[in-house]
Amino acid sequence: MGREQLILLSSREIAKMRQAGRLAAALLDHLAPMVKPGVSTLELNDEAERWTKAHGAKSAPLGYEIPKGKFPFPKSICTSVNEVICHGIPSAKQILKDGDIINIDVTPIVDGYHGDTSRTFFVGTPSPLAKKLVEVTQECLMRGIAAVKPGGRIGDIGAAIQEYAEAHGFSVVRDFVGHGVNRVFHGPPQIPHYGTRGKGKLIRPGMVFTIEPMINEGSWEAELQSDKWTALTKDRKLSAQFEHTIAVTKDGVEILTLP
Ligand code: MF3
Ligand code: CO
Ligand code: CO
DSSP: OOSSOOOOOOHHHHHHHHHHHHHHHHHHHHHGGGOSTTOBHHHHHHHHHHHHHHTTOEETTTTOOOTTOOSOOOSSSEEEETTEEEOOOOOTTOBOOTTOEEEEEEOEEETTEEOOEEEEEESSSOOHHHHHHHHHHHHHHHHHHHTOOTTSBHHHHHHHHHHHHHHTTOEEOSSOOEEEOSSSSSEEEEEOSSOOTTOSSBOOTTOEEEEOOEEESSOOOEEEOTTSSOEEETTOOOEEEOBEEEEEOSSSEEESOOO
């Protein structure tokens, strides 16, 4: 990320992003009822792959290599359970159980454009703490989006998120950030989910990027598993995440990843 130029999208290109975003949201809606105790994360992956193809789209994560990385992502979606922060790899061995939380992150490519969105779901009945963490994380995303205004600064977004997360006693992951998204999966600008109001790049109409706060129950520190993808909390406490792809408009913001 960061080697390409930051690009501003035309309204025609934003219309393409809207199509991809809408399919991404519809895919999460489609998977949601499958999230139950006893289902494996591989079953979620396989249904996502089938559904994506059936809708004429392609799964961006499958075979994706973070520039410079040498381990292509082996599956079509990311499934991040409990202490996994992000980039969990679906597996037949991972069976969801009552009380788990699972983030499902999907990115179909439609006509060359990426729709990137994720939600954290409850498996069965959550503990009060898990419920609070997930609700706070979703509100962090919405407050981050509300902070997007042409003429504002990228730091406004992280400040809004960090303030709300920390007020509830949670922490904001530093190692992963939101990103520009268009024909390229991960491009500039980077969108940290922490920061200072008034700092950072100017927010301009035509910018399209993700906001995807990862909020931890305990400390923000992350650790990479030996598969080189799965990121988990260092203290093994819970982590939740929600993500939307948004476009900056003349007078505000449009969420592109709504059904
Ligand atoms: N969808 C993730 C994001 O929000 C990226 C996944 S990269 C993958 O940026 F290779 F792990 F799929
Ligand atoms: Co993303
Ligand atoms: Co994503």
